Amino acid sequence: MATIDDVAKVAGVSKGTVSSVFSKKRPISKQVTERVLEVAKDMGYFPNHVARSLAIKKTMIVGLKMPISKESTMSGFEIQMINGVIRECSKQGYRVLLDSLPEHDDPTQFSIDPIDGVIMLNPRKHDPRIDRYNQMNIPLVLIGRPDPEDASVCYVDNDNTNVSFQVGEYLLQNGHSSILFLNAADDMTVSTDRQNGLYEAITRHGKPLSSVHVVNYSRKHHSHATDYGYSALKAIYGKHEFTAVITDTDRVALGVLRAARELGIDIPGDLSVIALSNDATLAQEITPKLTSVELSAERLGAEAAQILIQKMNDLSVVQQRIIEARLVIRESCRKLI
Amino acid sequence: MATIDDVAKVAGVSKGTVSSVFSKKRPISKQVTERVLEVAKDMGYFPNHVARSLAIKKTMIVGLKMPISKESTMSGFEIQMINGVIRECSKQGYRVLLDSLPEHDDPTQFSIDPIDGVIMLNPRKHDPRIDRYNQMNIPLVLIGRPDPEDASVCYVDNDNTNVSFQVGEYLLQNGHSSILFLNAADDMTVSTDRQNGLYEAITRHGKPLSSVHVVNYSRKHHSHATDYGYSALKAIYGKHEFTAVITDTDRVALGVLRAARELGIDIPGDLSVIALSNDATLAQEITPKLTSVELSAERLGAEAAQILIQKMNDLSVVQQRIIEARLVIRESCRKLI
DNA sequence: CTGAAAGCGCTTACAG
DNA sequence: CTGAAAGCGCTTACAG
Numbered sequence: 122m123a124t125i126d127d128v129a130k131v132a133g134v135s136k137g138t139v140s141s142v143f144s145k146k147r148p149i150s151k152q153v154t155e156r157v158l159e160v161a162k163d164m165g166y167f168p169n170h171v172a173r174s175l176a177i178k179k180t181m182i183v184g185l186k187m188p189i190s191k192e193s194t195m196s197g198f199e200i201q202m203i204n205g206v207i208r209e210c211s212k213q214g215y216r217v218l219l220d221s222l223p224e225h226d227d228p229t230q231f232s233i234d235p236i237d238g239v240i241m242l243n244p245r246k247h248d249p250r251i252d253r254y255n256q257m258n259i260p261l262v263l264i265g266r267p268d269p270e271d272a273s274v275c276y277v278d279n280d281n282t283n284v285s286f287q288v289g290e291y292l293l294q295n296g297h298s299s300i301l302f303l304n305a306a307d308d309m310t311v312s313t314d315r316q317n318g319l320y321e322a323i324t325r326h327g328k329p330l331s332s333v334h335v336v337n338y339s340r341k342h343h344s345h346a347t348d349y350g351y352s353a354l355k356a357i358y359g360k361h362e363f364t365a366v367i368t369d370t371d372r373v374a375l376g377v378l379r380a381a382r383e384l385g386i387d388i389p390g391d392l393s394v395i396a397l398s399n400d401a402t403l404a405q406e407i408t409p410k411l412t413s414v415e416l417s418a419e420r421l422g423a424e425a426a427q428i429l430i431q432k433m434n435d436l437s438v439v440q441q442r443i444i445e446a447r448l449v450i451r452e453s454c455r456k457l458i
Numbered sequence: 459m460a461t462i463d464d465v466a467k468v469a470g471v472s473k474g475t476v477s478s479v480f481s482k483k484r485p486i487s488k489q490v491t492e493r494v495l496e497v498a499k500d501m502g503y504f505p506n507h508v509a510r511s512l513a514i515k516k517t518m519i520v521g522l523k524m525p526i527s528k529e530s531t532m533s534g535f536e537i538q539m540i541n542g543v544i545r546e547c548s549k550q551g552y553r554v555l556l557d558s559l560p561e562h563d564d565p566t567q568f569s570i571d572p573i574d575g576v577i578m579l580n581p582r583k584h585d586p587r588i589d590r591y592n593q594m595n596i597p598l599v600l601i602g603r604p605d606p607e608d609a610s611v612c613y614v615d616n617d618n619t620n621v622s623f624q625v626g627e628y629l630l631q632n633g634h635s636s637i638l639f640l641n642a643a644d645d646m647t648v649s650t651d652r653q654n655g656l657y658e659a660i661t662r663h664g665k666p667l668s669s670v671h672v673v674n675y676s677r678k679h680h681s682h683a684t685d686y687g688y689s690a691l692k693a694i695y696g697k698h699e700f701t702a703v704i705t706d707t708d709r710v711a712l713g714v715l716r717a718a719r720e721l722g723i724d725i726p727g728d729l730s731v732i733a734l735s736n737d738a739t740l741a742q743e744i745t746p747k748l749t750s751v752e753l754s755a756e757r758l759g760a761e762a763a764q765i766l767i768q769k770m771n772d773l774s775v776v777q778q779r780i781i782e783a784r785l786v787i788r789e790s791c792r793k794l795i
Numbered sequence: 796c797t798g799a800a801a802g803c804g805c806t807t808a809c810a811g
Numbered sequence: 812c813t814g815a816a817a818g819c820g821c822t823t824a825c826a827g
Contacts, residue, residue: 122594122595124803124804124805125804125805126804126805134813134814135813135814135815136804136805136806136814137806137807137813137814137815137816138812138813138814140805140806140807141806141812141813144806146806146807147807147812147813148812149812149813150812150813153812153813165593165594167570167594168570168804168805169512169570169803169804169805170570170571170572170805171508171511171512171517171572171803171804171805172512172803172804172805172806172819173804173805173806174508174572174805174819175506175508175509175512175803175804175805175806175818175819175820175821176804176805176806176807176818176819177805177806177807177819178819180508180572182555182572200537207556216555216556216557216571217555217556218519218553218554218555218556219544219553219554219555219556220553233504233505233506233507234507234553235507235508235511235517235519235572256502257459257502257504258459345739347739347743372739375739375740375743376743378743379742379743382745402682402684402709402712403712403740405716406684406712406713406715406716407744408719408745461819461820461821462820462821463820463821471797471798472797472798472799473798473820473821473822474797474798474799474800474822474823475796475797475798477821477822477823478796478797478822481821481822483822483823484796484797484823485796486796486797487796487797490796490797505820505821506819506820506821507821508819508820508821509803509819509820509821509822510820510821510822511803511821512802512803512804512805512819512820512821512822513802513803513820513821513822513823514803514821514822514823515803
């Protein structure tokens with residue numbers, strides 16, 4: 122590959138001039154510009170991004186720290202979020218680096234990514250990576266709330282407690298007083314939030330907490346989301362009594378529906394289903410159409426990117442945004458009263 | 459951020475030594491190693507990836523050139539492919555840079571990405587980017603066949619012609635002799651391949667090409683895949699006669715199913731549906747379960763990454779792999795004879 | 796086992 | 812409007 126030096130030499134100018142032609146950071150006469158551009162084209166010269174990054178100390182790349190999942194593939198929620206991140210970053214001229222490399226303990230192996238900032242999905246409780254990014258002085262925005270709460274870290278999140286509170290309210294008002302909750306994995310802050318929200322709704326209605334039977338997703342026991350819904354319902358139905366099931370995602374609901382079909386359970390006749398989900402398209406295409414919560418995953422991603430880009434330009438920026446989620450009533454839930 | 463120089467100074471060694479402690483490329487005595495590591499930790503030093511990349515002329519990053527789609531979000535096929543790419547790259551220590559920046563005409567704006575190689579999804583006909591990467595000396599692997607054929611470019615692909623040939627055969631053997639084909643957009647090589655395959659099956663059975671009515675997806679007319687299936691069936695049903703419909707993807711089939719429900723068409727009683735698809739999970743959860751083609755999108759992605767990594771280590775590598783696809787018979791198709 | 800120094804390919808004050 | 816030179820933070824022969 123031709124370098125800026127080669128071009129400068131052939132065009133008979135200094136490399137500062139070649140640099141300026143490409144960066145347009147200082148004016149270069151029309152003649153020189155044209156000559157340089159022509160030579161560059163002839164030689165197949167393209168500015169080297171890495172060298173440029175080193176010189177200006179910016180890469181124009183945003184890192185996206187994915188949850189560490191070796192086997193499982195991305196969920197619909199994650200995908201939409203990523204779409205949002207990509208869209209916003211592209212719009213502002215940033216590239217996106219997917220960081221899905223496993224965590225290393227060896228400090229020797231821990232090299233800093235070539236990024237100007239990072240968006241981290243689904244932080245865990247007391248996530249050590251938050252401190253590490255701070256220490257490295259890399260602007261960080263979380264998608265999902267930090268736990269414990271920390272007023273200095275940027276994040277966007279749904280109000281998950283409120284989401285499940287609303288769902289609980291809705292079910293209780295419709296006469297469902299025993300509920301199966303197929304929640305997410307228990308090491309995620311979102312799981313706790315949701316469980317609390319649901320409990321709150323139940324308590325308000327003067328029902329015992331035992332009205333809800335909570336199950337958590339486990340990577341060990343379930344190969345994927347749909348399988349989770351399918352095998353959980355099959356395992357539990359008959360053992361516990363419930364008239365409604367709340368699922369982690371629409372995919373889980375899909376599994377529940379299949380198990381119900383096989384068990385001869387009519388939905389929503391015998392059992393109501395609500396998905397804490399996101400994929401509006403899918404929910405609408407399923408029969409019966411799925412009553413579900415619209416989480417606006419794509420907006421979460423886009424707004425996280427927005428905040429991050431702001432913060433990269435002004436380190437003092439701190440923003441914490443709650444994206445509204447809303448319950449969309451469709452056909453998979455019925456009134457008992 | 460502390461630099462290698464700072465650490466060297468404080469630890470009282472040369473920066474070459476610090477470098478060696480981290481890269482392990484030459485042996486450093488235990489005492490020195492420990493001292494350097496301790497100082498580094500105290501100072502919060504992490505090797506700068508960009509500077510390192512410039513020095514060794516490698517970034518350990520693989521670029522993933524996405525199709526240029528401003529509005530639409532990634533399809534299930536793309537997502538699985540990306541999953542495959544990420545998985546394989548992670549395994550081999552590579553990061554993945556999503557390149558979804560719009561193409562620029564301005565040569566001045568065209569900077570080379572900080573990548574060691576690139577995987578490009580869905581090349582278009584006579585795709586100019588192929589030459590450009592060659593010119594830049596960046597190893598390239600396509601997912602999808604180059605058109606025109608070029609023995610020097612690496613790619614992985616399904617045998618799309620054969621896939622639709624098989625689907626055509628299957629339908630014809632089951633007595634379907636008029637078919638609606640909701641194909642992909644017409645500027646993609648895959649569309650042409652599929653159409654040819656289907657035509658071949660029809661010709662072999664001595665039927666006229668008019669037995670199949672081909673529609674192409676259009677970004678203008680359809681907001682997304684499901685909508686495409688939905689509105690296409692609604693628009694065409696009754697105007698043309700057909701007993702079976704082949705859809706581009708499972709999402710399109712979902713739209714067809716919804717339209718059918720609204721039109722009072724029983725599937726597969728009145729109309730058979732086959733999806734040229736990928737998402738096995740989804741296909742199995744839909745009622746009726748979808749007869750579909752398993753394209754192994756994830757494998758496509760993983761093998762593309764594998765080939766690319768080989769090629770990055772040995773530029774002379776040229777591989778063209780066809781990933782087998784197979785028709786999975788489920789419930790959405792019936793025999794007419 | 797360790798150090799001094801050149802080099803990777805850019806950018807950017809500084810000077811004219 | 813343009814050039815010369817230092818600097819970005821690493822790696823790597825070369826020498827000892």
